[in-house]
Amino acid sequence: MTARRPVTSLALLLPLALAGLAHAQPAPGRPVPAPSAAPSPAAPPPIATSAPGSRGAAAASGSIQDLRRLGDAFADVVDKVAPSVVQIEVAVGDGDTSPLRLFRGGGERRGVGSGVIYSADGAILTNNHVIDGARAITVRLRDGRTFYARLVGRDPSTDLALLRIDARNLPAAPLADSDTARVGSWVVAIGSPFGLGYTVTTGVLSAKGRGGVGVNAVEDYLQTDASINPGNSGGPLVDLDGRVLGINTMIVSRGQGIGLAVPAVMARRVAELLLKTGRVDRTWIGVGLQDLTPELAAAIPSAPPLGALINTVSPSGPASKANLNPGDVVTSILGKPVRDAQDLIREIFLHDAGEAVTLDVNRGGKRYQTKVILESRNEPPPPVLPVQRTASQQPGLGLTVRDAADPRSPPGTKATVVRVNGVATDSPADRAGVKPGDILLEVDGKQQPTAADVEAATRDGRLLLRIQRPNAVLYTAVHR
Incomplete structure (x- = not known):
């Protein structure tokens, strides 16, 4: 195992780097002395000096080293936090016209956001608007593993939500005490802007206690100039110790360099309540x-x-x-x-x-x-999303199939295929993207299955399907 480099204080490195650069250049307007003549015999011996320009070269070399350590400090923070950041893909209904549609995929069927692992047993913090309206939620970890996620609960008032995946020993990110964070300190944002996973941006904590935005009922934001874009929502804003200061939630559209994050103190409180009761009782x-x-x-x-x-x-x-x-x-x-x-x-x-x-x-x-x-306050709970509907509300996996003539076979032959006859709305099959008319080429590894094979395979609540459509062949996993 490679030893981790210690995180160097950026507050110390930056002045050193700037000072080194200043020494590397001659002062403006300062005359450069002409070479002196050889000393006379009566003159004292010249004092030994370093070669011309060596002092400036040494200073420049030192400043480069300082800048490298500055970059290494940022990279160490990313190495520490990135395994705790996840990419979230949601399947949503069409026709979304809300002001936050850019963060949900523009009203299309698929949208991408970010999240951060809250606990080692699979709890993940993200924004409510990332998963609002979701029919299915998929979480991709840094190591490439992908999981279906269930919604533990959500709090639209703070724009936070908590997911859970069936995984253990995950690298949970520690949450900082955002109340003690200093304005002007360095911060790092990690997320999936526009679906570009694990994008890193840096900046400073610009302000604390921002409100009056008019988007959420409870507004108490951290402000940063670290670049935040659609898809960053739900990802972490972290300090130089690799602790989560906040959950990135929005940008101010009328300006540049103004991103807002829900403070970690509030995020922790919401997560605790959602884990305890599934809702936030304010x-x-x-x-x-x-x-x-x-x-x-x-x-x-x-x-x-x-x-x-x-x-x-x-x-x-x-x-x-x-x-x-x-x-x-x-x-x-x-x-x-x-x-x-x-x-x-x-x-x-x-x-x-x-x-x-x-x-x-x-x-x-x-x-x-x-x-x-x-x-x-006894506030009513938020409306139930399609993804929250229990499996017991759907018979089986919501998939009906039939044996049908194979349209690919030569005329006069009696070859058959399994064709999807119907898909129940908001069922596991629907959330996995199965559509009526799909031809099932393979079911749980069995090629050329029959309708009876499919029915038998659904009994364990899971299916791995290889599907043929008019212009594509693809795999999909159906999970109760």
């Missing part, structure tokens, strides 16, 4: 919130400079029981500063129903604390 305190803008802070007597302004209070909600009123400004929760409404919403989401949270509140210039018992 908590609330029963208030309407808005940011305390400078204009509002100036207009409200003795208001603090930052906070979440309460504009409504549900009569029967937790906040009403805790004596919160419209006009109150929440400045912290559990000791953590609240800069705006999103800070409060995000922190509440990270706690379970029944927990008590302490709020610091400013009311008319006076500060006080109150405890609020969180309650569930």
Whole structure:
């Protein structure tokens, strides 16, 4: 096994590289001295110096080495994370006209996205919009293995979803504490933009806590200038330690170099809830919130400079029981500063129903604390996708066949083939792409099968078919 190179700090290497380049060139406008004449006998012996230009050459060589170490540091991060990144292919219905259709394959039958392995036992994090409307989901690992995936659950409010494949001992990617990530630090994005698997882009963490995009109900994004394109969705944004800072989710179309990712702190919370119950049961305190803008802070007597302004209070909600009123400004929760409404919403989401949270509140210039018992919002679950329909809803594999005359045989002969007579909508056969009229050349390795052979082969819930169509021959796997 080859030893892994240590990850070198890019923050140290970049200044060194730039400094080396600066030494490699003469200062602008500085005269180059003419060669001196031979010293007179009375003159002291000349001081031994290195050959002309050797100092600049040495500096240039050092700067090249620094740049190589800089590149090696990026490559080491990719070597560490890439095995945890997966390519996701979805089969969707036609006619998709949603604003996110570019991330789902433009309304066509097939679309490509990305994902990251969350746990070694086959759980995979991705975006909800990558798999929304999916009739079948296929996951391709870095080592080339391909699996059908089932949908554990999804949360449209945060645009996250959790898949599971039947595999073990997978290289799960560690999730970072995105709250402590520093704006301006280097980041690396890995994904499958436009279906180009395992594409790597680099940039910096441009901002944290971005909201107001208007796409999802819960918006608290990391912003990066690392190139993000359709197909990157669901892939990881990682730091230089190879930890996932966020799940890449969208680009801002009206600008360049503005990509957004769901923070790892939120992604971890959603994944935990989906693994536990299959859905996200969001908590609330029963208030309407808005940011305390400078204009509002100036207009409200003795208001603090930052906070979440309460504009409504549900009569029967937790906040009403805790004596919160419209006009109150929440400045912290559990000791953590609240800069705006999103800070409060995000922190509440990270706690379970029944927990008590302490709020610091400013009311008319006076500060006080109150405890609020969180309650569930009891939101309805998202609609069931075709891929979530259980196998028990479909008889067999959803495939009916019959023995038919072989259209390839000479006239007058009685050769037969197995022809697909029907495919049930959203059945395993349908999700595998089998179509009525297909001719089955081979079933589980048996060539020239009969309809009885196909029926017998379906009993174990799996089929490997070699199919002939008018202009193509292909293999497909049907899996219950």
